[in-house]
Amino acid sequence: MISLAGITKTYGAVTALCNIDLTVDRAEVLALAGENGSGKSTLVKILSGVVLPDSGTISIDGRPVTFTTPLDALDHGIALVAQELTVLPHLPVYENVMLPFLRHRTRRLISRRNLIARTTGILDALGVQIDPCIPVSRLGPVQQTFVEIAKALVVEPKLLILDEATSRLGEQEVEFLLALIKRLKVQGLSTIMITHRIAEMTSTADRAFVLRDGKFAGQLLHAELNEHELVNLMVGRTIVPRAKKHAVSVAAPRLQVQDLQLQGSRKRLTLEVQAGEIVGLAGLVGAGRTELLEALAGVRRTGGGTVAVDGHLVPPNNTRRSLQHGLALVPEDRHTQGLIVSDSIHENYELGAVPWHGLVNRKRGRARTRDAVARFGVKTGNVLAPVTSLSGGNQQKIVIARALSKNPTVLLLDEPTRGVDIGARDEIYQIIEEQARTGMAVLMASSDMLEILGVCDRVLVMHENEIVGDLHGALITEHTIALLSTGGKLETHVKAH
Ligand SMILES: Nc1ncnc2c1ncn2[C@@H]1O[C@H](COP(=O)(O)OP(=O)(O)OP(=O)(O)O)[C@@H](O)[C@H]1O
Ligand SMILES: [Mg+2]
Structure with missing residues (x-):
């Protein structure tokens, strides 16, 4: 459905991505894995119009597309929840959530009441209770993350990209989110998830695509997905489990x-x-x-x-x-x-x-x-x-x-x-x-x-x-x-x- 071919991106002397080919199918949950600095965020930024590649093409259902802004990608149904928060702190929750929707779809007037109601609907589906009228600055990082996710879902994307969204969440919230991804998959939504927690990948992903130093290192299908194989592909060596340190002798x-x-x-x-x-x-x-x-x-x-x-x-x-x-x-x-x-x-x-x-x-x-x-x-x-x-x-x-x-x-x-x-x-x-x-x-x-x-x-x-x-x-x-x-x-x- 959505394909990248020959994507390369450099920053000065650093090659963030080198000749990457990747296709994400309809209703596929893809885990994008790799060590810090391996190019994961750069790849999803390219897919969502935040960053332009130096070379390579993006195509949707076989037709080439060019994204020069995130709005272009949104028009094609690609929504990104970025690694760092992007919410506008002084605006109320509902304005943050509805912002892409308003800029993206219509010039039609929608009443404030309607905007608030839609925001509440999406937050409910995400299993969180947040007052849609308070400014985002009053929320903690967990709630702000849910506002980001709601903002991505409001445009009813075909491809949802979560760049370490789960890293700001507690265990229960993560479970809820992963369950939601599986439910939306049934309706045809594709997801790219980036996470450093291996259990999240093995429980949810259909496939893991691994980057190492900006290059394709290999991929694993759901049945082959386990910690040992993943770590091997990510770091190219086996990590020996760390021995727990000796208990301390209690001092003052x-x-x-x-x-x-x-x-x-x-x-x-x-x-x-x-x-x-x-x-x-x-x-x-x-x-x-x-x-x-x-x-x-x-x-x-x-x-x-x-x-x-x-x-x-x-x-x-x-x-x-x-x-x-x-x-x-x-x-x-x-x-x-x-x-x-x-x-x-x-x-x-x-x-x-x-x-x-x-x-x-x-x-x-x-x-x-x-x-x-x-x-x-x-x-x-x-x-x-x-x-x-x-x-x-x-x-x-x-x-x-x-x-x-x-x-x-x-x-x-x-x-x-x-x-x-x-x-x-x-x-x-x-x-x-x-x-x-x-x-x-x-x-x-x-x-x-x-x-x-x-x-x-x-x-x-x-x-x-x-x-x-x-x-x-x-x-x-x-x-x-x-x-x-x-x-x-x-x-x-x-x-x-
Ligand atoms: N704006 C930029 N200017 C210069 N170098 C950059 C820029 N953005 C990314 N890079 C470099 O590109 C490489 C890939 O970075 P990227 O953010 O894609 O890594 P990542 O896989 O998402 O890592 P992490 O797991 O730490 O988030 C890194 O070496 C990084 O320093
Ligand atoms: Mg990153």
């Missing part, structure tokens, strides 16, 4: 939180993280994990309670003082909170590192950035290039590298490996574990169960702004975490510690 508490009240909540949170300990924060979307981490980093106001690092009280609501006390945060949304998108890779890495006396040694600064780029395997030829020239996963590595460069006493991570590929993820865990071994305390919110189970020494489960479980050792299981996250109670004979 580094982070002590006492009766902390999040703004707008009456509940009180008390917790400790020891030196060398990696503590997971599990819970459903909206359970208060991000709010807790942001409160600890001084980004979000608190309603009372105390935070101490190594016995020293940290003044509340003050990011600079929090950082001085050794608390560094890797935020949830790299584009609005983590990076200055108009700046270079180097400027972003060194952000906040300028000494007060103003004497910055430029050369040494760049060398530091280059070291970090090498250590984290960031795919770039030039640290002075804009940070937006990096692929999504490589941008995330810069945000993590910067937090670690501050030598924090307490590292706060909010969905740290979102968008990071399977190989690089392991390397990041290793770097975090190394730092933990030297005494850093880590508190990490994650919606990725494998990450929680594989990396954490202890898991705190949150439910409705409260810590409802503190799990050690054998109690850290998918079952107990899921139970507690949904407000369930552990049976009395396996009481949480």
Whole structure:
């Protein structure tokens, strides 16, 4: 149905895509796989008119087409949910959702009531309840992602492209979305999904198409789709599963939180993280994990309670003082909170590192950035290039590298490996574990169960702004975490510690 032939795209010296041929059939769900920087986003940007290829052709039902803008692609029934959010924060939800529809189809007047009703209809089908009249800026990343998806579905596309849309969602939302894709497939919708979670591909895709360094590396049909084969095609080598680090010998508490009240909540949170300990924060979307981490980093106001690092009280609501006390945060949304998108890779890495006396040694600064780029395997030829020239996963590595460069006493991570590929993820865990071994305390919110189970020494489960479980050792299981996250109670004979 939709075919690409001989697609090539270069950025300066970088070949993002080299001579790619791909056909997506009607009602096919195609997983587009590959490591960070392998060209996945570039390919779907070309398919949806965001980027023009240097050479090659696109055809629909055998007829060649040229897309110079995303509207051209929309006219042909191709809708993209991009890797980074594109919603307009100050406009209400319904205007965001209906925007492509209005620009695309008609000059006819549609009443506001009608627009709102259609928006509500689509959001209902997506299984989310969002007030269509509030500005998008009031929504969290999960809800904003659903607004993006609704915006893509409103034009009733033939091909829906999801570029890591699931990375911003919790497990339940992902399940709902994947079920919806399967339902729409029955009606003839084709989908291209990009994800770094292998289980999502194996459960949903009819075929996986794998890119490596911008080239076609191979493809697997549904029956052949498994982690081993996929990883082999993606990285060209087998990844040895990482041995879990040794349990820590508990030292003094580094982070002590006492009766902390999040703004707008009456509940009180008390917790400790020891030196060398990696503590997971599990819970459903909206359970208060991000709010807790942001409160600890001084980004979000608190309603009372105390935070101490190594016995020293940290003044509340003050990011600079929090950082001085050794608390560094890797935020949830790299584009609005983590990076200055108009700046270079180097400027972003060194952000906040300028000494007060103003004497910055430029050369040494760049060398530091280059070291970090090498250590984290960031795919770039030039640290002075804009940070937006990096692929999504490589941008995330810069945000993590910067937090670690501050030598924090307490590292706060909010969905740290979102968008990071399977190989690089392991390397990041290793770097975090190394730092933990030297005494850093880590508190990490994650919606990725494998990450929680594989990396954490202890898991705190949150439910409705409260810590409802503190799990050690054998109690850290998918079952107990899921139970507690949904407000369930552990049976009395396996009481949480
Ligand atoms: N605007 C740009 N300017 C310069 N280089 C770019 C630009 N966009 C992409 N690239 C480069 O093209 C290559 C492919 O990037 P792309 O974003 O397609 O990767 P990806 O497979 O989507 O990776 P990820 O999994 O991290 O999202 C990368 O090396 C990237 O740095
Ligand atoms: Mg990408």
